[in-house]
Amino acid sequence: MEPHIILTFLILGLPLLGFVTIGLCGKIAKKWAQYVGTATIGVSLILSFILLFMVISRNAAYPVTSFTWFETGKYVLNFGFQIDSLAVIMLVVVSTVSFLVHLFSMDYMKGDPGIARFYAELQLFTVAMLGVVTASNLLQMFAFWELVGLCSYLLIGFWFHKRSVFQAAKKAFFVTKVGDVFLFLGIFAIFYFSGTLDFGSLTSGFKALSETILIVIPLCIFMGAVGKSAQFPLHVWLPNAMEGPTPVSALIHAATMVAAGIYLVARTIPVFIADTTGIALTVVMMVGAVTAFMGATIATVQDDIKKVLAYSTISQLGYMVMGLGAVYAIGGNHPSYAMFGFVAALFHLMTHAFFKGLLFLGSGSVIHATHTQNMHEMGGLIKKMPITGWTFVIGSLALAGFPLFAGFWSKDAIIGAVWSNFAHGHNTWALVAVVLALLGAFLTPYYMTRCVWLTFFGKPRKENHAHEGSWKTTLPLVWLAVLAAGVGFVGIPFWGGDGLIPNFFQSFLGNAYFKATHFISGNATLNIGTTLTDPSHGYETWSQTNPTLFFGAIIIVFAGILTGLIVYVWRPKLKVRLINGLRPIYIFLKNKWYIDEAWTFVAVKPFLWVAEFSSKFDAKVIDGAVNGVSWLTVKFAGVVHWFDSHIVDGAVNGVGWLGVKLSTITKWFDENVVDGLVNGTATVFGETGKQTRKIQTGYLPNYAAVMFASVVVILLIVAIFAL
Amino acid sequence: MTELWPIILISVPVIVFALLTVTLRNIMHAILSLILCLLSLALVYVLVGADFIAAAQVAIYVGAISILILFAIMFTRDKEGKQLVHIHRQYPIGIVVALCLLVMVSFFIYKSDVDLTTLETNHGYNSVEGIGKTMYGIPGSGKPTEYSIPVEMASFMLLAALVGGVEMAKKKEDEV
Amino acid sequence: MSVLLYVGAALFCIGVLGALMLRNGVRILMCIELMLNGANLTFLATANSTPEPGVAQTMVVFAIAVAAAETIVGLAAIVAMYRSKGWVTIEKFNLLKW
Numbered sequence: 001m002e003p004h005i006i007l008t009f010l011i012l013g014l015p016l017l018g019f020v021t022i023g024l025c026g027k028i029a030k031k032w033a034q035y036v037g038t039a040t041i042g043v044s045l046i047l048s049f050i051l052l053f054m055v056i057s058r059n060a061a062y063p064v065t066s067f068t069w070f071e072t073g074k075y076v077l078n079f080g081f082q083i084d085s086l087a088v089i090m091l092v093v094v095s096t097v098s099f100l101v102h103l104f105s106m107d108y109m110k111g112d113p114g115i116a117r118f119y120a121e122l123q124l125f126t127v128a129m130l131g132v133v134t135a136s137n138l139l140q141m142f143a144f145w146e147l148v149g150l151c152s153y154l155l156i157g158f159w160f161h162k163r164s165v166f167q168a169a170k171k172a173f174f175v176t177k178v179g180d181v182f183l184f185l186g187i188f189a190i191f192y193f194s195g196t197l198d199f200g201s202l203t204s205g206f207k208a209l210s211e212t213i214l215i216v217i218p219l220c221i222f223m224g225a226v227g228k229s230a231q232f233p234l235h236v237w238l239p240n241a242m243e244g245p246t247p248v249s250a251l252i253h254a255a256t257m258v259a260a261g262i263y264l265v266a267r268t269i270p271v272f273i274a275d276t277t278g279i280a281l282t283v284v285m286m287v288g289a290v291t292a293f294m295g296a297t298i299a300t301v302q303d304d305i306k307k308v309l310a311y312s313t314i315s316q317l318g319y320m321v322m323g324l325g326a327v328y329a330i331g332g333n334h335p336s337y338a339m340f341g342f343v344a345a346l347f348h349l350m351t352h353a354f355f356k357g358l359l360f361l362g363s364g365s366v367i368h369a370t371h372t373q374n375m376h377e378m379g380g381l382i383k384k385m386p387i388t389g390w391t392f393v394i395g396s397l398a399l400a401g402f403p404l405f406a407g408f409w410s411k412d413a414i415i416g417a418v419w420s421n422f423a424h425g426h427n428t429w430a431l432v433a434v435v436l437a438l439l440g441a442f443l444t445p446y447y448m449t450r451c452v453w454l455t456f457f458g459k460p461r462k463e464n465h466a467h468e469g470s471w472k473t474t475l476p477l478v479w480l481a482v483l484a485a486g487v488g489f490v491g492i493p494f495w496g497g498d499g500l501i502p503n504f505f506q507s508f509l510g511n512a513y514f515k516a517t518h519f520i521s522g523n524a525t526l527n528i529g530t531t532l533t534d535p536s537h538g539y540e541t542w543s544q545t546n547p548t549l550f551f552g553a554i555i556i557v558f559a560g561i562l563t564g565l566i567v568y569v570w571r572p573k574l575k576v577r578l579i580n581g582l583r584p585i586y587i588f589l590k591n592k593w594y595i596d597e598a599w600t601f602v603a604v605k606p607f608l609w610v611a612e613f614s615s616k617f618d619a620k621v622i623d624g625a626v627n628g629v630s631w632l633t634v635k636f637a638g639v640v641h642w643f644d645s646h647i648v649d650g651a652v653n654g655v656g657w658l659g660v661k662l663s664t665i666t667k668w669f670d671e672n673v674v675d676g677l678v679n680g681t682a683t684v685f686g687e688t689g690k691q692t693r694k695i696q697t698g699y700l701p702n703y704a705a706v707m708f709a710s711v712v713v714i715l716l717i718v719a720i721f722a723l
Numbered sequence: 724m725t726e727l728w729p730i731i732l733i734s735v736p737v738i739v740f741a742l743l744t745v746t747l748r749n750i751m752h753a754i755l756s757l758i759l760c761l762l763s764l765a766l767v768y769v770l771v772g773a774d775f776i777a778a779a780q781v782a783i784y785v786g787a788i789s790i791l792i793l794f795a796i797m798f799t800r801d802k803e804g805k806q807l808v809h810i811h812r813q814y815p816i817g818i819v820v821a822l823c824l825l826v827m828v829s830f831f832i833y834k835s836d837v838d839l840t841t842l843e844t845n846h847g848y849n850s851v852e853g854i855g856k857t858m859y860g861i862p863g864s865g866k867p868t869e870y871s872i873p874v875e876m877a878s879f880m881l882l883a884a885l886v887g888g889v890e891m892a893k894k895k896e897d898e899v
Numbered sequence: 900m901s902v903l904l905y906v907g908a909a910l911f912c913i914g915v916l917g918a919l920m921l922r923n924g925v926r927i928l929m930c931i932e933l934m935l936n937g938a939n940l941t942f943l944a945t946a947n948s949t950p951e952p953g954v955a956q957t958m959v960v961f962a963i964a965v966a967a968a969e970t971i972v973g974l975a976a977i978v979a980m981y982r983s984k985g986w987v988t989i990e991k992f993n994l995l996k997w
Contacts, residue, residue, distance in 0.1 A: 070872060699813075699990060700989050700990060701811060701813050701816070701817070701919055701920070701989070701990060702813070704918055704919055705813070705816045705817065705820055705919050708820045708821075708824060708915055708919065709820050709823075711824065712820065712823045712824050712827055715824075715827040715828070715831065716827065719827065719830060719831070719834075727902070730902065730903065731902060734902065734903070734906045737906060737910065738906065738909055738910070738913070741909075741910055741913045741914075741933055742913055744913075744917065744929060744930070744933065745913055745914075745916055745917035745920075745921070745930060745933075750923060750925070750926060753926060753929065754929065757929050757932070757933070760933070760936075761932075761936065764910075764936055764940065767903070767906075767940065768940075768943060771903070771943050771944060771946070771947065772947065773943045773946065773956055773959075775956070776939075776943060776956055776959050776960070776963075779960065779963055780963075783963050783966075783967060784932070784936070784963070784966075787967070788932065788966070788967065788970050791970055791971070791974060792925060792928065792929060792932075792970070792974065795925050795928075795974040795977060795978060796925050798978050798981065799924075799925060799977060799978060799981040799987045808922070809921060809922060809923065809926070810920045810921055810922060811920065811921070811922045811989075811990045812990075813920075814919075814920035816919065817915075817916055817918075817919025817920035818916060818919075818920065820915065820919060821912045821913070821915045821916035821919060822912075824911075824912050824915055825908060825909065825912035828908040828911070828912070829905060829908055832901060832904045832905060832908060853953040853956070854953055854956050854957055854960060856953065857951075857953040857954055857956075857957045858957050858960070870957060873961060877961055877964045877965070878964075880964070880965070880968050881964055881967065881968050883968075884967075884968035884969075884971045884972050885971060887971075887972055887975065888971040888972055888974070888975035889975075890975075891972070891975040891976055891978070891979045892974075892975040892978040892979055894982070
C-alpha cells in the first residue's frame with residue numbers, strides 16, 4: 001500500500017482504537033481514559049501534518065484509492081480515500097482543534113462521573129469527522145456525516161439529567177435530520193442519473209437533464225448543509241446546542257461539525273456549477289447572506305456568553321456559505337468559473353475554526369471559573385485571568401476582522417468574492433449580499449466589543465473566586481491564539497503588477513484541487529475545466545476584487561469597535577436610550593427574529609389541529625359502536641353538531657381566535673421583555689408535546705386503520721391525478 | 724395457453740377459506756381454514772407454472788408457519804376464559820377501510836389493462852435452476868448478480884429473527 | 900388471466916379486514932400471512948408476461964423468507980406479551996397511549 005493510504009488509515013484508526021478501548025474499559029479506568037484519548041489524537045495530529053507536507057511537496061492530489069465496498073449487479077460502490085489539498089487542510093484543522101479540546105477537557109471535565117464516556121464520544125466524533133473529510137464518495141461521506149450527527153446528539157445531551165439538555169439534543173437531532181432527508185434525496189438523484197457517487201464523476205450523467213432538475217439536485221444537497229451548518233431557517237438548533245459542555249461547543253458546534261456542511265458543498269461544487277442558470281448558487285449565496293446578517297443582529301442582544309458566540313458562529317457560517325454561493329459562471333456554452341468564492345469560503349472555514357475554537361475554549365475557561373454564563377454577572381476578569389482574557393481578546397479581534405488578524409483576510413476575501421460576482425458575474429442579488437455582508441461586518445466587531453468588555457473589563461459585578469486554570473487550560477488557548485493571529489498570512493493577497501498576485505492558500509487549494517479532482521473528470525460532460533486547468537485563469541479573479549471595498553471593510557471594522565466602545569464604555573446611558581428608542585427592533589432581536597415561533601406556527605400548529613380533530617372523531621366512533629344500532633344516528637348527529645359548532649361557529653370564532661392569539665402573543669412577549677430572558681423555546685415545545693400526544697389513543701387497531709386508510713387516500717390521489 | 728376454468732375453480736376455495744379464517748369465531752377452526760386456504764393457493768401456483776414456489780408454499784407456509792401459529796395459539800390460551808366476541812368494537816372502521824382498499828385496487832387492476840392471457844408455462848425460467856441463477860448468478864462465472872446483496876440480507880435477517888425470537892420468547896430466569 | 904390479480908387483491912383485502920377487526924394477536928398475525936400471500940399471488944400471476952419470469956419468482960422467495968422472519972418475531976412478541984400480562988387481546992395493549 002502506498003504511504004499516504006497507510007497514513008490515512010492510521011489517522012482514522014488511532015482515534016477509533018481509542019474509542020473502542022475507552023468505550024470498553026472506561027468504567028474500570030476512568031483515570032487514564034483522558035490520557036489515551038489525548039494521546040491518540042495527538043499522534044493523529046502529527047500524522048495529519050506529515051500528510052499535509054506530503055501533499056504540499058507533491059503539489060498535486062493523490063489519485064483516489066478505493067476498495068470495493070460492495071457490488072450488486074452493474075452497480076459498484078467503493079470505499080476509498082481522497083487525499084487532496086482540500087482533505088488535508090480539513091484533516092489538519094479538525095485534528096488540531098480536536099487535540100486542543102481533548103487537552104482542555106482534562107481540566108474542564110475533571111471530577112465529572114461520566115468523563116470516560118465523554119472522552120469515548122469525543123474520540124468517536126473525531127473519527128467520524130476525519131472520515132467525512134477523507135471520504136471519496138458521497139455515500140461513504142453520508143455514513144460518516146450521520147455518525148457525526150449522532151455524536152453531536154450524544155455530546156449535547158451529555159448531562160442528560162437536565163430536562164433542557166436532552167430537549168436541546170433532540171431538537172438538534174431532528175432539525176438536522178430535516179436537512180439530511182433532502183441530502184439523501186439529492187444523493188439518490190445523483191446516483192440515479194450518474195450511476196456513481198464518486199466525487200470525481202458526480203456530474204457524469206447530467207448532460208441530458210432538464211434545467212429544473214439541475215436546479216433541484218444541488219438545492220437538495222444544499223439542504224443537507226443548511227441543516228448541518230445551521231443556516232437560516234434551520235439554524236434554530238445551534239443556540240440550544242450550547243447546553244452541552246463548553247469544550248464540545250468549541251469542537252463540534254463552532255469549529256468542525258458545523259463546517260461539515262461547507263465542506264459538503266465544496267466537495268460537490270460541480271453539481272452546483274452544472275446548473276448553468278446559476279439559480280442554485282444564487283440561492284446558496286442569499287441564504288448565506290441572510291444567515292450572516294441575522295446571526296450578527298441577534299448576537300448583539302444576547303446576555304449568555306455562549307449564546308453570543310453561538311449566534312456569531314451562525315453568522316460566520318453564513319459568510320462561508322455566501323462565499324461558496326459566489327462561485328459563478330459567465331457565458332453559456334463555454335463557461336469559465338470564478339473559483340475565488342470557493343477558496344475564500346474554505347479559507348474562512350479554516351481561520352474561523354481556530355479563532356472560534358479559541359473563543360469557545362476561552363468562554364469555557366471563564367464559565368469554569370465563575371460558574372455563570374451570564375455576561376452581566378462577570379466583569380473585570382482580565383486581572384484574575386490574564387491569559388484567558390488576552391487570548392480571548394485576540395480571538396475577538398480575529399473574529400471582528402481587525403486588520404492583520406486571521407479573520408480580516410478571510411472575511412475580506414469572501415466579501416471581495418461576492419463583490420466580483422456582482423461586478424463581473426452581473427448578478428444583482430450579489431449586491432444585496434454584499435450590503436448584508438457589510439452590515440454583518442459592522443455588527444461583528446460591535447457585539448464582540450460588547451462581549452469582551454462585559455466579560456473581562458469594567459468593575460466586577462458579582463463576587464467570584466475566578467482564577468486561571470492549569471497549563472492544560474492555558475496551553476490550548478495560547479496555541480489557538482497564535483493560530484488566530486497568524487494563520488491568515490497563508491492567504492493574504494499581495495499587490496503587484498496589474499492586480500493581486502495569488503497567495504499560497506489559493507494556489508495550493510484552488511489549483512491542486514480543481515486540477516486533480518473535479519474538473520478534469522467532469523470535463524467530458526460539461527466543458528468544465530477547459531479554462532480552469534489554465535492556471536492563469538484562477539488568478540484573474542483576484543484583481544477583480546475591489547480595493548475600495550478592501551479599505552472600506554477596514555473602516556467598517558473600526559466603526560463597529562468604536563460603536564461598541566461608545567455604547568458600553570464611554571456613554572453607558574446611551575445604551576438605555578438606544579434600547580428605548582429602538583424598542584421594536586430590540587424586541588424583535590431579543591426574540592431571535594421569531595423564527596422558533598414561526599416554526600411552531602408552520603410545522604406544529606397544523607399537526608395540533610389534526611390531532612384535535614381526530615381525537616374528536618375517535619371519541620364519536622367509539623360511542624357509536626357501543627350504541628350498536630343507534631350508531632348511525634349518533635354519528636349523523638355528531639357530524640351535524642360538528643358541522644354546526646366548527647364550520648358555522650368556526651367562521652365567527654376564527655376572527656376572535658386571531659385576536660385572542662395575537663393578544664396572547666403580545667402578552668407573552670411583554671413578559672419576556674420584562675424578564676429579559678428568552679427561554680420560551682422549552683415552554684413552546686413542552687406545550688406542543690402536551691397537546692400533540694392526545695392523538696395517541698394507544699388503541700392498536702386505530703393505528704393500523706389509519707395506516708391503511710392512508711394507503712387508500714394515496715391510491716385515490718394517484719387515481720385522480722395520474723390516470 | 725392454459726385453460727382458464729381450473730384456475731377459477733381453485734380460486735374459489737382460496738377466497739372462501741380466507742374469509743372463513745377471518746370470520747370464524749373458534750380460533751382452531753380459523754387456523755384450519757388458513758391451512759386449507761394456503762394449500763389451495765399452492766394449487767394455483769402449480770397451475771401458473773411456478774412449481775418450485777408451490778412446493779415452497781406447502782413446505783414453509785403449510786408445514787412450518789402454520790404449525791408455529793398452532794403452537795402459539797396453544798401457548799397463549801386466554802387466562803380470563805374464552806373470548807365470547809372475537810372482533811373488537813371498532814370493527815366497522817376495519818370493514819370500511821378494507822372495502823375501500825378492495826375497490827381502489829380493483830379499480831387499478833381494471834384500469835391497468837394488464838394482458839395476462841399469454842400464460843405460457845415457461846419451465847425454463849420457472850425451474851429451481853432458473854431461480855437459483857437469478858439469485859446467485861451463473862456458477863463459475865464469479866460475477867455476483869443484482870440479487871446477491873438481498874440474498875445475503877435475507878439470510879442474515881432470518882438468523883437475526885431466529886435469535887430475536889428465542890430471546891423474546893424464552894422464560895426469564897426470575898419468572899420461572 | 901387477470902382474474903388472478905383480482906384474487907390476489909381480494910386475499911390482501913381480506914387480510915386487511917381481519918387485521919383491522921380481530922382482537923386476538925395470533926389471529927392478526929394469521930391475517931398478515933394472508934396479505935403476504937395475496938402479494939405473492941400477484942407476483943406469480945404477472946410473472947409469465949414479464950421478460951424475466953425468474954425475477955418474479957425470486958421476489959416471492961424473498962417474500963416467503965421475510966414472512967417466516969416476521970412470523971417468528973411476531974409470535975415471539977405475542978408469547979412474551981402473554982407471559983407478562985396473561986392475555987393476547989390486542990386492544991387491551993395501550994402502552995403506546997400517552
